[in-house]
Amino acid sequence: MDIPTVEVVDTPTRRAEVWPLGPGDAVLAGGTWLFSEPQVHLRRLVDITTLGWIPVTVDESGIEIAATCTVEELANLSRQLPDQRPDWLAAPLFRQCAGALKASFKVWKTATVGGNLCLSFPAGSMISLCSALDGRLVIWGPDGVDRQLPVPEFVTAAARNRLAPAEVLRSVHLPAVALRARTAYRKVAPSARGRSGVVVIGRRDAVADGGRLTVSITGATVRPYVFTFAGPPAEDELRGAHASIPDNDWTDDAHGDPDWRAAMALLLARQVCAELT
Numbered sequence: 001m002d003i004p005t006v007e008v009v010d011t012p013t014r015r016a017e018v019w020p021l022g023p024g025d026a027v028l029a030g031g032t033w034l035f036s037e038p039q040v041h042l043r044r045l046v047d048i049t050t051l052g053w054i055p056v057t058v059d060e061s062g063i064e065i066a067a068t069c070t071v072e073e074l075a076n077l078s079r080q081l082p083d084q085r086p087d088w089l090a091a092p093l094f095r096q097c098a099g100a101l102k103a104s105f106k107v108w109k110t111a112t113v114g115g116n117l118c119l120s121f122p123a124g125s126m127i128s129l130c131s132a133l134d135g136r137l138v139i140w141g142p143d144g145v146d147r148q149l150p151v152p153e154f155v156t157a158a159a160r161n162r163l164a165p166a167e168v169l170r171s172v173h174l175p176a177v178a179l180r181a182r183t184a185y186r187k188v189a190p191s192a193r194g195r196s197g198v199v200v201i202g203r204r205d206a207v208a209d210g211g212r213l214t215v216s217i218t219g220a221t222v223r224p225y226v227f228t229f230a231g232p233p234a235e236d237e238l239r240g241a242h243a244s245i246p247d248n249d250w251t252d253d254a255h256g257d258p259d260w261r262a263a264m265a266l267l268l269a270r271q272v273c274a275e276l277t
């Protein structure tokens with residue numbers, strides 16, 4: 001789809017060239033969402049893919065994923081990491097979460113991790129991935145100052161987040177502790193290839209890293225809920241965590257009723273805990 005109101009597409013190659021960003025301007029990443037809906041308020045696009053960010057940087061501290069990293073580049077980590085970092089047992093989760101998007105390989109090649117995070121839809125599976133693996137965002141401010149935020153604090157409601165006007169998401173960092181963990185993944189959707197209704201991810205840290213068990217619930221809820229237990233939780237602990245999710249935060253849309261999502265989230269949380277015990 002064309003956006004006929006757009007008069008200018010800027011292609012910055014340096015940080016300083018990204019701004020100013022006003023009300024009629026939008027950051028353009030993969031464009032898979034921007035070009036899929038009318039955007040009558042837009043006059044200018046600022047294409048951040050021309051900044052030339054390295055998509056994925058792996059080092060001892062973990063993985064730095066640029067906001068412009070495509071879903072395909074991210075999914076490839078599931079194949080690449082076992083050779084590079086055989087002790088990073090969370091490797092399968094990258095492809096699993098990429099597969100949770102209701103999108104074809106053509107969208108994978110273009111859609112970016114940052115675009116998915118910034119849209120902040122409940123079915124945003126890059127949110128699922130980064131919440132489960134303790135992702136921390138780096139956000140560029142228009143004043144040249146950076147700030148950091150954990151992913152579960154970034155998304156506040158369906159299509160709502162803490163990105164202030166004119167801020168740009170630069171990257172997300174996944175720490176090595178989370179990448180060393182064993183993970184268990186569950187997704188349910190009303191139809192086989194449908195948009196995710198519930199995504200539950202369990203993460204069991206290595207004994208040397210404390211052996212904690214983390215359960216992250218996304219899709220079912222309008223923002224991520226992440227619960228960390230000292231080890232496998234007892235049934236009442238798990239129920240207590242689940243019950244702490246406010247009634248209004250269960251997602252209510254065409255892809256599933258809130259009651260169904262709440263019931264499935266508890267069932268799948270029990271399953272991932274059992275798998276990781």
Ligand SMILES: Cc1cc2nc3c(=O)[nH]c(=O)nc-3n(C[C@H](O)[C@H](O)[C@H](O)COP(=O)(O)OP(=O)(O)OC[C@H]3O[C@@H](n4cnc5c(N)ncnc54)[C@H](O)[C@@H]3O)c2cc1C
Nearest residue numbers: 029030031032033034101102111112114115116123124169
């Ligand atoms: C066929 C299809 C299926 C889809 N399935 C799903 C799905 O299952 N779940 C889901 O959540 N989404 C889905 N989407 C929506 C969307 O395409 C994806 O979320 C995708 O990851 C968005 O990335 P993008 O790079 O194309 O974003 P763009 O379209 O370029 O941008 C999306 C929004 O984020 C802003 N933005 C992008 N990058 C940044 C940044 N670094 N800093 C600040 N703002 C930024 C843009 O200004 C815009 O408002 C789907 C889209 C299509 C076309």
